[in-house]
Amino acid sequence: KAGVTQTPRYLIKTRGQQVTLSCSPISGHRSVSWYQQTPGQGLQFLFEYFSETQRNKGNFPGRFSGRQFSNSRSEMNVSTLELGDSALYLCASSSSGGQITDTQYFGPGTRLTVL
Amino acid sequence: DAKTTQPPSMDCAEGRAANLPCNHSTISGNEYVYWYRQIHSQGPQYIIHGLKNNETNEMASLIITEDRKSSTLILPHATLRDTAVYYCIVRVEVGGNTPLVFGKGTRLSVIA
Numbered sequence: 001k002a003g004v005t006q007t008p009r010y011l012i013k014t015r016g017q018q019v020t021l022s023c024s025p026i027s028g029h030r031s032v033s034w035y036q037q038t039p040g041q042g043l044q045f046l047f048e049y050f051s052e053t054q055r056n057k058g059n060f061p062g063r064f065s066g067r068q069f070s071n072s073r074s075e076m077n078v079s080t081l082e083l084g085d086s087a088l089y090l091c092a093s094s095s096s097g098g099q100i101t102d103t104q105y106f107g108p109g110t111r112l113t114v115l
Numbered sequence: 116d117a118k119t120t121q122p123p124s125m126d127c128a129e130g131r132a133a134n135l136p137c138n139h140s141t142i143s144g145n146e147y148v149y150w151y152r153q154i155h156s157q158g159p160q161y162i163i164h165g166l167k168n169n170e171t172n173e174m175a176s177l178i179i180t181e182d183r184k185s186s187t188l189i190l191p192h193a194t195l196r197d198t199a200v201y202y203c204i205v206r207v208e209v210g211g212n213t214p215l216v217f218g219k220g221t222r223l224s225v226i227a
Contacts, residue, residue: 035215104215109156
């Protein structure tokens with residue numbers, strides 16, 4: 001079974017631009033979570049989607065948004081990019097989500113650099 | 116904030132067992148202990164999880180103390196490819212949604 005895939009793997013943008021990242025979960029998985037990893041803050045939870053609905057959200061500004069499609073694929077969007085948004089963005093999928101024993105499997109990440 | 120405490124770094128000789136400790140003294144009865152690892156700039160890789168019994172899979176063993184206030188991840192025969200940051204996570208139940216809360220982890224260096 002194929003793992004979680006994320007596209008693109010690398011991205012360079014300039015301040016003020018917006019960016020869209022894509023995540024395809026493991027086949028059959030319906031929950032997709034997004035995380036941001038920076039050297040200063042470590043790995044932080046952004047939001048989680050299940051059945052096209054956002055179920056949980058971390059402490060990030062409204063510039064960070066996401067959505068999920070009927071095939072469980074998910075996108076996240078960051079508008080008005082700031083230098084501090086440079087990070088590794090990770091997507092994780094799980095079969096149903098919301099269960100404490102439901103294991104999340106991570107993709108390879110998208111490395112975003114904001115200049 | 117993470118509910119776990121881990122040493123920032125550890126070394127292990129190749130071929131020897133790597134024992135990575137984790138303290139989670141405030142863990143609640145229904146919270147699980149999860150371990151992930153992250154090899155440089157890759158996505159975190161799931162290793163193992165457990166509630167109160169010891170667990171073993173093809174990658175590692177998880178030993179949880181009887182009072183559940185600490186645990187140890189054991190890699191039985193460490194190789195150079197096991198060099199990574201290892202994260203111990205207590206999965207907190209929040210209204211049915213359970214995001215992973217990562218701490219700083221332990222940087223394990225396996226030395227030839």
